Amino acid sequence: MTIGDITPKKDEKSEKSKYVVEEKDSLLPKRQDEDAGYDEFDGASFTGAVFNLSTTIVGAGIMALPATMKVLGLVLGIAMIIFMAFLSDASIEFLLRFSRAGKTTSYGGLMGDAFGKYGRILLQICVLVNNIGVLIVYMIIIGDVLSGTSSSGVHHAGVLERWFGEHWWNGRTFVLTVTTLGIFSPLACFKRIDSLRFTSALSVALAVVFLVITVGIAIVKLISGTIMMPRLLPDVTDLTSFWKLFTVVPVLVTAYICHYNVHSIDNELEDSSQIRPVVRTALALCSTVYITTSFFGFLLFGDGILDDVLANFDTNLGIPYSSMLNDAVRVSYAAHLMLVFPIVFFPLRLNMDGLLFPSSRPLSQSNTRFACITIGLITVIFLGANYIPSIWDAFQFTGATAAVCLGFIFPAAITLRDSHYIATKKDKILAVFMIILAVFSNLVAIYSDAYALFKNNSGSGPRA
Numbered sequence: 001m002t003i004g005d006i007t008p009k010k011d012e013k014s015e016k017s018k019y020v021v022e023e024k025d026s027l028l029p030k031r032q033d034e035d036a037g038y039d040e041f042d043g044a045s046f047t048g049a050v051f052n053l054s055t056t057i058v059g060a061g062i063m064a065l066p067a068t069m070k071v072l073g074l075v076l077g078i079a080m081i082i083f084m085a086f087l088s089d090a091s092i093e094f095l096l097r098f099s100r101a102g103k104t105t106s107y108g109g110l111m112g113d114a115f116g117k118y119g120r121i122l123l124q125i126c127v128l129v130n131n132i133g134v135l136i137v138y139m140i141i142i143g144d145v146l147s148g149t150s151s152s153g154v155h156h157a158g159v160l161e162r163w164f165g166e167h168w169w170n171g172r173t174f175v176l177t178v179t180t181l182g183i184f185s186p187l188a189c190f191k192r193i194d195s196l197r198f199t200s201a202l203s204v205a206l207a208v209v210f211l212v213i214t215v216g217i218a219i220v221k222l223i224s225g226t227i228m229m230p231r232l233l234p235d236v237t238d239l240t241s242f243w244k245l246f247t248v249v250p251v252l253v254t255a256y257i258c259h260y261n262v263h264s265i266d267n268e269l270e271d272s273s274q275i276r277p278v279v280r281t282a283l284a285l286c287s288t289v290y291i292t293t294s295f296f297g298f299l300l301f302g303d304g305i306l307d308d309v310l311a312n313f314d315t316n317l318g319i320p321y322s323s324m325l326n327d328a329v330r331v332s333y334a335a336h337l338m339l340v341f342p343i344v345f346f347p348l349r350l351n352m353d354g355l356l357f358p359s360s361r362p363l364s365q366s367n368t369r370f371a372c373i374t375i376g377l378i379t380v381i382f383l384g385a386n387y388i389p390s391i392w393d394a395f396q397f398t399g400a401t402a403a404v405c406l407g408f409i410f411p412a413a414i415t416l417r418d419s420h421y422i423a424t425k426k427d428k429i430l431a432v433f434m435i436i437l438a439v440f441s442n443l444v445a446i447y448s449d450a451y452a453l454f455k456n457n458s459g460s461g462p463r464a
Contacts, residue, residue: 043268043269043270043271044193044194044197044265044268044269044270045194045197045270046269046274046277046278047197047201048194048197048200048201049194049197049265049268049269049274049275049278050278050281050282050285051197051200051201051203051204052193052194052196052197052200052261052265052343053258053261053262053265053278053279053282054200054204054282054285054286055196055200055203055204055339055340055343056258056261056340056343056344057255057256057257057258057282057283057286058203058204058207058286058289058336058340059134059138059337059340059344061251061254061255061290062207062210062289062290062293063308063309063310063333064251064255064307064308064309065081065251065252065255065290065293065294066293066294066297066298066301066305066309067248067251067305067306067307067308067309068080068248068251068252068294069230069294069295069297069298069305070298070302070303070305071234071244071245071247071248072234072245072248073230073231073232073233073234073235074230074231074232074295074298075232075233076233076234077248077294077298078291078294078295080248080252081252081255081287081290081291081294082287082291084252084253084255084256085256085283085284085286085287087408087434087437088256088257088258088283088407089279089280089283090430090434091259091407091408091411091412091434092258092259092262092279092411093276093279094411094412094414094415094427094431095107095110095259095262095263095411095414096262096266096275096276096279097422098110098113098114098414098415098419098420098422099263101420101422102114102419102420105263105266105267106263106264106267107123107127107259107260107262107263107406107410108120108123108124108351108354110263110414111123111410111414113419114413114414114417114419115413115417120354121355123351123406123410124351124352124354124355125355126402126405126406126410127260127347127348127351127402127406128348128351128352128355129398129401129402130257130260130402130403130406131260131344131345131347131348131351132348132377132380132381132384133398133402134344135341135344135345135348135381136381136384136385138337138340138341138344139176139179139180139341139381139382139384139385139386140385141310141334141337142175142176142179142334142337142338143158143172143175143176143385143386144158145158145159145310145330145331145333145334146158146159146160146170146175146334147160147161147170147171147172147175147176148161148172158170159327159330159331159334160175162327163327172386173386176382176385176386177382179338180378180382183338183341184338184341184342184345184378185374185378187199187339187341187342188341188342188345188346188349188374188378189374190342190346191363191364191370192268193261193264193265193268193343193346194265194268196342196343196346199339199342199343200339200343202339203336203339203340203343204285206332206333206335206336206339207289207333207336208289209328209332210293210329210332210333210336211289211292211293211296213325213328213329213332214293214296214297214300214329215292215296217300217317217319217325218296218297218299218300220319221300221317221318221319222299224319226318227299227300227302228302230298230299230302231303246440246444247444247448249437249440249441249444249445250400250404250441250442250444250445250448253403253404253407253408253437253438253441254400254403254404254407254441255290256283256286256407257403257406257407258282259406259407259410259411260347260351260406261343261346261347262275262279264346264347264350265278293309297309297312300312310329310330310333313325313326313329313330314326314330345377345378348377349363349370349373349374349377350363352373352377353369353373356373357369400441400442400445400446401442401446404438404439404441404442405438407438408434408435408437408438409434409435409438409439411431411434412430412431412432412434412435412438413431413435415427415428415430415431416428416431416432
């Protein structure tokens with residue numbers, strides 16, 4: 001796509017110039033008047049941008065972080081959550097600063113500016129691998145929550161099965177088909193990410209519902225004296241327990257990955273200078289949710305907390321209305337993931353288009369291409385979640401690798417490349433640290449996943 005001088009529309013409240021380096025800036029539609037359908041677009045609001053970025057961040061991470069407290073203890077665990085928020089903010093700041101210097105408006109354009117065509121292609125492949133894997137996992141979790149799952153010969157009933165009994169219409173395939181056609185597909189049809197601001201706000205609200213229920217249960221049990229004060233520091237007694245501390249690094253490192261959506265949100269902001277406050281507000285909001293969930297989750301379940309805290313809400317909580325509260329948590333979480341789906345799908349579709357049609361006109365101007373890519377990707381995700389054996393295991397390896405590349409390795413590499421000579425010595429030291437941390441996280445994640453697979457001799461994911 002060739003862009004010359006961009007004249008702001010008359011109804012814009014502030015001027016905002018966007019530039020591109022390549023003929024096809026592949027990751028996102030531009031703010032300028034691309035077709036008549038967007039003539040009345042006045043720009044995304046600060047609040048909408050915060051909700052969209054927060055929804056990108058939270059995803060399923062809210063369920064994995066509480067288990068890190070069991071390994072690290074509350075003090076070190078909370079400190080690491082805060083530290084990773086600051087490190088993620090720094091990596092996003094690298095992206096935005098070098099994007100301004102190179103006059104690029106996308107992550108792909110920035111990688112192309114620093115490393116050429118193959119850098120852009122590598123970025124797009126990583127987004128495809130990461131986001132397809134994440135969305136398949138989301139769909140698997142939704143199926144598990146609503147329709148149940150079987151593992152090692154034991155069947156765990158889903159919410160619908162417990163409510164209505166076992167029927168054909170609450171089976172996994174039918175439920176996911178209805179969810180895909182009735183929720184995922186309509187929400188995936190929006191051409192601007194700002195159009196998802198209301199569903200993102202609802203998604204964040206549903207995550208808060210889970211948080212409120214967890215806090216309420218923990219306080220009730222604390223008052224009744226049925227839970228003990230959780231461990232504040234890690235329990236390190238030998239070399240094995242010391243090395244176990246590092247097994248939580250991959251969960252922490254990937255907790256704030258949202259980098260593939262930052263440029264999309266920035267491009268639609270009414271005032272581009274707001275993107276830094278948007279990022280910091282979203283990180284602060286998500287950090288608060290993460291810390292509160294981790295603290296009260298660990299307080300509630302102690303050392304019995306599971307790797308996915310949602311599984312703890314499948315047992316008797318030892319308080320009145322335990323079953324009802326369990327269902328409320330599980331249903332609100334499933335609904336939360338349904339609304340996270342389109343915000344993660346948005347950059348996936350744009351990257352797929354950029355990879356397949358790098359020289360074509362913008363995706364938003366071609367309804368046929370837009371529809372074909374959308375239908376194709378949703379079909380792949382649906383089939384992957386329902387019919388491909390061991391796909392969960394496969395994405396444990398590839399997903400971790402792609403996520404740390406997007407969140408830390410690529411921003412750090414762009415900074416070290418320093419094509420525009422704007423990086424300071426401090427920036428480069430921090431970039432080296434990011435790469436070392438990301439590589440270490442990857443190695444630990446791959447070793448842990450491989451060890452678990454061999455130990456359990458399991459060839460299938462947690463599905464019926």
